[in-house]
Amino acid sequence: MRTLVNSLPLSLAAMALAAGCALPAPPDGGPRDSEGPKVVESNLALGATSSNPAFLSWTFDEYVVLNNPSASIRCSPPLPGQPSYSLQGKTLKIKWEGALLPDRTYLIQFGNGVRDLHENNPMSEPYWVFATGAKIDSGQIRGVLLNPLTGKPWDNQAVVLHAADAPDSAVFTPPVYGSRSGKDGSFTLPYLADGRYQIFAFSDPDGNLQLGTGEKSPVAWFPQPAAAGDSLVLWLADPAAKQDSVALLRQLPADSSGVFKLTVSPASEGPWVHQLRRDGIVVWQGSGANSWTLEGLKPGKYQLQSFLDGNQNGRLDAPNWWTRTESELPLADPEAIEVSVGWTVERQWLPGASRAPQTGPGPPEKGSASAPPQGESSPKLR
Numbered sequence: 050m051r052t053l054v055n056s057l058p059l060s061l062a063a064m065a066l067a068a069g070c071a072l073p074a075p076p077d078g079g080p081r082d083s084e085g086p087k088v089v090e091s092n093l094a095l096g097a098t099s100s101n102p103a104f105l106s107w108t109f110d111e112y113v114v115l116n117n118p119s120a121s122i123r124c125s126p127p128l129p130g131q132p133s134y135s136l137q138g139k140t141l142k143i144k145w146e147g148a149l150l151p152d153r154t155y156l157i158q159f160g161n162g163v164r165d166l167h168e169n170n171p172m173s174e175p176y177w178v179f180a181t182g183a184k185i186d187s188g189q190i191r192g193v194l195l196n197p198l199t200g201k202p203w204d205n206q207a208v209v210l211h212a213a214d215a216p217d218s219a220v221f222t223p224p225v226y227g228s229r230s231g232k233d234g235s236f237t238l239p240y241l242a243d244g245r246y247q248i249f250a251f252s253d254p255d256g257n258l259q260l261g262t263g264e265k266s267p268v269a270w271f272p273q274p275a276a277a278g279d280s281l282v283l284w285l286a287d288p289a290a291k292q293d294s295v296a297l298l299r300q301l302p303a304d305s306s307g308v309f310k311l312t313v314s315p316a317s318e319g320p321w322v323h324q325l326r327r328d329g330i331v332v333w334q335g336s337g338a339n340s341w342t343l344e345g346l347k348p349g350k351y352q353l354q355s356f357l358d359g360n361q362n363g364r365l366d367a368p369n370w371w372t373r374t375e376s377e378l379p380l381a382d383p384e385a386i387e388v389s390v391g392w393t394v395e396r397q398w399l400p401g402a403s404r405a406p407q408t409g410p411g412p413p414e415k416g417s418a419s420a421p422p423q424g425e426s427s428p429k430l431r
Contacts, residue, residue, distance in 0.1 A: 202234020
């Protein structure tokens with residue numbers, strides 16, 4: 050009897066389920082919202098010209114939150130003074146004190162500064178453009194920011210333009226235009242007026258696109274004025290990096306090692322220094338000749354790199370803006386050298402004969418940023 054009584058509720062439950070009488074459950078809510086908030090109204094239309102607003106406002110189709118807007122939302126040229134950011138309901142407002150520059154195109158980049166309330170999606174319009182003059186300027190300068198000692202890209206660094214005749218102290222003042230580098234080190238300065246500019250890049254943790262007074266952090270620069278249409282490579286020193294020291298090449302027995310024969314033919318006169326690297330460490334360095342035979346190498350992949358040793362100190366020197374010492378340009382062979390046991394690998398290396406690779410150099414040095422997409426062009430190396 051005990052068995053029959055205990056089985057009865059289970060049988061009833063099974064019948065109820067079969068008849069579709071299960072207890073109701075809350076809905077799952079449907080697919081996750083992956084779209085960011087959209088602008089439904091603004092006090093200034095996207096692409097407006099001949100405009101001189103005292104503030105900007107955007108109303109979205111849903112409630113939004115601000116994420117460190119003073120650092121995340123960027124304007125080029127910078128807005129006057131210290132802009133304030135306020136949020137009321139679904140409306141974001143940016144206000145500033147002072148007049149906008151005449152006949153200038155302004156670019157507002159929102160980055161991750163505005164997100165929807167529930168799903169944390171960034172806003173759908175990544176930037177907003179308007180002009181105080183009669184037209185939207187269309188010039189652009191593009192490039193990549195690299196660490197000369199490692200070849201890796203610099204992420205989330207300020208890249209700014211100043212007038213071509215600006216004094217050296219301009220790096221301590223608001224720029225004419227500004228942006229930030231992305232994860233791959235690339236940067237874009239779009240919507241530029243015609244003219245020539247000095248270009249600089251540096252670490253900018255407070256997001257104001259200028260160095261603090263008296264601050265002497267590393268600065269990357271291009272030695273000639275840049276103009277719209279240019280595509281540049283800038284070299285930014287790492288203040289924490291140590292100069293390369295050559296690890297002694299420990300020769301292994303022939304039955305557990307390989308041989309590498311190197312011939313170099315630089316595209317210009319020296320003095321050149323050539324390096325063989327493994328896992329980023331210099332295991333051999335040579336100069337003053339054009340051929341070497343390296344025996345007893347540990348099996349694995351190696352990389353060739355050369356640089357023009359201008360001061361003949363045998364080291365790859367990073368740039369120093371404060372002493373106007375330019376970077377000794379490192380040139381890397383894009384093809385790795387595979388050393389195998391019992392084999393001899395031969396390579397002719399022509400440093401300077403072709404542009405060093407600027408893509409896929411490894412993980413970035415730092416953060417992230419975005420800019421409106423622009424066209425392609427080959428970068429100028431300095």
